[in-house]
Amino acid sequence: MTEITVTGKCPKLISKEEIRAIVLSTITVMGYHGYYLKRPQEGVEVILGKMNLGKNKITEGNNAGVAWRGLGMFKVDLRKFRNKPGLTTILIHETIHLCANFSGSDEFIVSTLTDRLKESIIEIAEELASNTYKRAAYFAHSKKGMAYHRSEKDDCYNDEQWQNKKTTSGNKKQKGTK
Numbered sequence: 001m002t003e004i005t006v007t008g009k010c011p012k013l014i015s016k017e018e019i020r021a022i023v024l025s026t027i028t029v030m031g032y033h034g035y036y037l038k039r040p041q042e043g044v045e046v047i048l049g050k051m052n053l054g055k056n057k058i059t060e061g062n063n064a065g066v067a068w069r070g071l072g073m074f075k076v077d078l079r080k081f082r083n084k085p086g087l088t089t090i091l092i093h094e095t096i097h098l099c100a101n102f103s104g105s106d107e108f109i110v111s112t113l114t115d116r117l118k119e120s121i122i123e124i125a126e127e128l129a130s131n132t133y134k135r136a137a138y139f140a141h142s143k144k145g146m147a148y149h150r151s152e153k154d155d156c157y158n159d160e161q162w163q164n165k166k167t168t169s170g171n172k173k174q175k176g177t178k
C-alpha cells in the first residue's frame with residue numbers, strides 16, 4: 001500500500017490525518033476502478049505551502065495545485081484556500097491526476113470525476129481519519145511485550161475474529177447519483 005507523506009506546514013483548516021485519509025481514499029477509489037498510481041509501490045508526496053506554481057494554461061490564472069504523475073507528487077499553494085471544502089477538493093483533484101491521464105480534455109474529466117467521486121471518497125476518508133488513534137492503539141498492542149503478542153511456541157488463533165458478524169451489504173445499493 002502507498003505511504004502518504006505530507007510535507008510543509010499543515011494549515012489550521014485541516015489535520016495531517018485528514019489529508020492522508022483523503023489522498024489514500026482517492027487512490028483507493030481510483031484503484032478499485034482500475035486507475036493506478038504510476039509506481040504504486042512507492043510513496044506519494046503531498047507538498048503544502050505558500051508557493052508560486054506557475055500559470056494555468058486554461059484559466060491563465062496562477063495554479064492552485066500541480067501534480068507530477070511520474071513522481072507520485074503534488075504541490076498545493078495554500079494561499080488559494082480559505083476553507084476546508086476547497087482544500088479537500090484540490091487534494092482529491094490532484095490525487096486523481098496521480099492515478100490517471102485522460103484525453104486532451106484531462107482537466108474537464110478530472111474536475112468532473114472530483115465532483116462525482118467526492119461522496120465515496122469522503123465516506124472512506126471520514127472513517128480512516130476519525131478512528132486514527134483507536135486503530136493506532138490496536139497496532140501498538142501487536143508490539144513485543146504487548147497484549148496481542150505471543151511467543152512463537154504459544155502462537156494460536158484468536159476466535160474473536162469470528163464474533164463480530166459485520167459484512168458488506170452488497171453492491172446493488174446505490175446512493176443518490178447525479
Ligand SMILES: [Zn+2]
Nearest residue numbers: 093097107110
Ligand atoms: Zn488539474
